[in-house]
Amino acid sequence: MALDLSPQEASNMGTELQRRRSVIELRDVSKHYKDAGAPIVDRLTLSISEGEFVALTGPSGCGKTTTLKMINRLIEPSSGQILINGQDVGDLPSHRLRQGIGYVIQNVGLFPHMTIADNVAAVPRLLGWKKDRTTARIDELLSMVGLEPSKYRDRFPRELSGGQAQRVGVARALAADPPILLMDEPFAAVDPITRTSLQDEFLRLQQSIRKTIVFVTHDMAEAMRLADRVVIFGPQSKIAQVGAPTEVLSAPADAFVASMLGSGRLVQLLSCVRLRDVSLDMWPTIAEGLGRDERLAALSSAQRQGKDRVLVLDDAKRPLYWIHSDTTGDSSKFEVDCKLELEATSLRDAITQIVYCPHDCAVVVDGNEAFQGIINLKGIRRSLIPLAGAGTTAATIGVEK
Amino acid sequence: MSGYLQYLRYGYQTLLSESLSHVLIVVAAMLVSFVVAAMLGLLAYRRAWLAEPLLSITSTALTLPSLALFGLMIPIFGLGFVPTLIVLVIYAVMPILRNLITGLNSISPAILEAATGIGMTRTRRLFVVEVPLAWPIIVTGLRFSSMMVVGVAAVGAYVGGPGLGATLFNGLAEVGSRSAVPEVLSATIMILLIAIALDGIFWLISRITVSPGIR
Numbered sequence: 001m002a003l004d005l006s007p008q009e010a011s012n013m014g015t016e017l018q019r020r021r022s023v024i025e026l027r028d029v030s031k032h033y034k035d036a037g038a039p040i041v042d043r044l045t046l047s048i049s050e051g052e053f054v055a056l057t058g059p060s061g062c063g064k065t066t067t068l069k070m071i072n073r074l075i076e077p078s079s080g081q082i083l084i085n086g087q088d089v090g091d092l093p094s095h096r097l098r099q100g101i102g103y104v105i106q107n108v109g110l111f112p113h114m115t116i117a118d119n120v121a122a123v124p125r126l127l128g129w130k131k132d133r134t135t136a137r138i139d140e141l142l143s144m145v146g147l148e149p150s151k152y153r154d155r156f157p158r159e160l161s162g163g164q165a166q167r168v169g170v171a172r173a174l175a176a177d178p179p180i181l182l183m184d185e186p187f188a189a190v191d192p193i194t195r196t197s198l199q200d201e202f203l204r205l206q207q208s209i210r211k212t213i214v215f216v217t218h219d220m221a222e223a224m225r226l227a228d229r230v231v232i233f234g235p236q237s238k239i240a241q242v243g244a245p246t247e248v249l250s251a252p253a254d255a256f257v258a259s260m261l262g263s264g265r266l267v268q269l270l271s272c273v274r275l276r277d278v279s280l281d282m283w284p285t286i287a288e289g290l291g292r293d294e295r296l297a298a299l300s301s302a303q304r305q306g307k308d309r310v311l312v313l314d315d316a317k318r319p320l321y322w323i324h325s326d327t328t329g330d331s332s333k334f335e336v337d338c339k340l341e342l343e344a345t346s347l348r349d350a351i352t353q354i355v356y357c358p359h360d361c362a363v364v365v366d367g368n369e370a371f372q373g374i375i376n377l378k379g380i381r382r383s384l385i386p387l388a389g390a391g392t393t394a395a396t397i398g399v400e401k
Numbered sequence: 402m403s404g405y406l407q408y409l410r411y412g413y414q415t416l417l418s419e420s421l422s423h424v425l426i427v428v429a430a431m432l433v434s435f436v437v438a439a440m441l442g443l444l445a446y447r448r449a450w451l452a453e454p455l456l457s458i459t460s461t462a463l464t465l466p467s468l469a470l471f472g473l474m475i476p477i478f479g480l481g482f483v484p485t486l487i488v489l490v491i492y493a494v495m496p497i498l499r500n501l502i503t504g505l506n507s508i509s510p511a512i513l514e515a516a517t518g519i520g521m522t523r524t525r526r527l528f529v530v531e532v533p534l535a536w537p538i539i540v541t542g543l544r545f546s547s548m549m550v551v552g553v554a555a556v557g558a559y560v561g562g563p564g565l566g567a568t569l570f571n572g573l574a575e576v577g578s579r580s581a582v583p584e585v586l587s588a589t590i591m592i593l594l595i596a597i598a599l600d601g602i603f604w605l606i607s608r609i610t611v612s613p614g615i616r
Binding site for chain 1: 509511512514515516517518519520521522525530533534612613614615
């Protein structure tokens with residue numbers, strides 16, 4: 001087969017192939033303890049691609065943490081095989097394996113007798129890095145996780161807040177730039193407000209570092225919020241469902257998954273779906289700087305569509321202000337009070353904004369502030385129906401009767 | 402009082418040389434005990450089931466009256482420095498070992514998991530993470546042990562050991578004579594001074610060697 005690709009296409013395909021390459025593979029992995037009857041992990045097969053953010057979630061005792069710890073051999077599997085980049089994890093001495101995998105745990109586990117700098121330098125020192133390389137890396141990482149190096153370098157862990165300690169934990173895991181990051185309930189021990197901001201920061205960080213991440217959490221909402229793909233462990237240590245958050249939320253595989261998602265499923269779906277995923281409504285617009293007659297003509301044509309105002313855009317399609325007809329027979333302006341960004345805004349954020357907006361209508365712009373369309377509560381409702389699944393009833397989407 | 406000064410005029414040289422040998426045997430006993438306790442501690446660290454029996458044995462040793470223990474040494478090791486050192490080590494090991502084991506066991510599992518999880522070998526973890534974290538407790542054990550040894554060392558004179566015990570026993574043996582009270586008193590004061598100095602030294606060691614992050 002002849003392939004005639006432009007360099008651009010070829011490189012796109014290259015990155016696509018690279019992205020899909022499986023980095024972590026679990027093949028038929030089981031773990032059982034002698035005394036316990038049922039296995040804690042039962043013939044689990046899972047493949048995780050490069051740069052993918054996978055969350056393992058489920059009730060406590062479902063085997064999610066055991067699965068995570070088998071990847072860096074803190075727990076040895078009873079049977080089955082785990083491969084990283086095609087190589088069996090058992091081939092390397094366990095400490096060598098772990099030096100190449102970032103690891104973040106719930107209680108942070110910073111070394112209290114070491115300064116922040118020494119904590120971050122722990123892995124580079126294991127790897128025998130030169131001193132100046134390590135020093136430079138410490139500063140780079142502290143800045144990356146939002147801690148001013150000159151201020152925090154020489155502090156001790158007890159002088160940090162929970163959120164700051166967790167940031168240092170992430171920096172320590174990233175120190176030697178490992179391609180894989182294992183995270184075990186990393187944000188569970190901090191208060192809800194700090195947790196949300198840590199999650200946001202971490203998502204932003206992941207945008208730039210693109211690590212392959214396996215993330216364990218018992219918090220479904222957290223899994224849905226952060227991960228590209230969610231693995232839900234069910235009873236008897238079997239996987240109940242694997243899929244993208246929107247897939248899982250819109251079509252839970254069975255009653256167990258639906259019950260795990262709970263009554264907040266619709267709300268979670270609102271958090272996962274972004275404005276770019278739904279179809280926006282159009283709205284009459286005109287360019288700025290036009291005369292009175294053109295403005296009035298635009299307004300009357302808008303009124304025929306049942307719309308009482310028109311959006312004025314500048315040359316770069318950036319929304320400037322609304323106009324509507326006033327009693328003097330001319331138009332008057334009023335400001336755009338509700339403007340949302342297409343890529344980053346979730347439906348949940350959009351609803352919150354629209355509810356507080358006097359006109360039940362938010363202007364949606366892209367990253368360059370250019371007008372993309374509008375969204376209102378009716379539009380959100382319309383886009384949710386197909387997502388929430390065909391034949392959706394109040395009961396199946398988890399709304400309390 | 403004048404009797405006391407008169408005693409000091411003739412006895413100070415003996416007192417000083419006995420103080421010096423007292424300090425020496427205490428330091429020797431502490432060094433040997435630390436090595437023994439560290440080895441036993443390492444054994445208990447590698448084989449967790451050994452910790453309990455080791456602690457029971459060493460604690461039992463502590464309940465034996467020191468005089469009896471010194472007496473037991475005579476048929477085996479004779480008189481002098483060696484039997485004294487052995488008895489002192491038997492006493493000193495227990496507090497050091499107990500604090501070593503307690504210290505190592507008191508470290509949060511999260512810290513240990515983090516250390517292993519980032520790729521430290523067991524030995525590296527022990528020396529880079531566990532010992533430094535247990536160090537304040539270990540130093541407290543050493544400090545306590547040294548106090549005890551300073552006192553017990555005096556009894557070593559019973560088997561002809563070095564130290565201030567000689568003057569002390571001398572005084573006690575001739576109660577009623579003019580030199581009895583000054584001898585007992587000055588030996589006791591010297592033992593106290595040595596104990597205080599040693600305590601200060603351990604305080605200093607702990608200030609210098611314990612990381613400010615866990616002080």
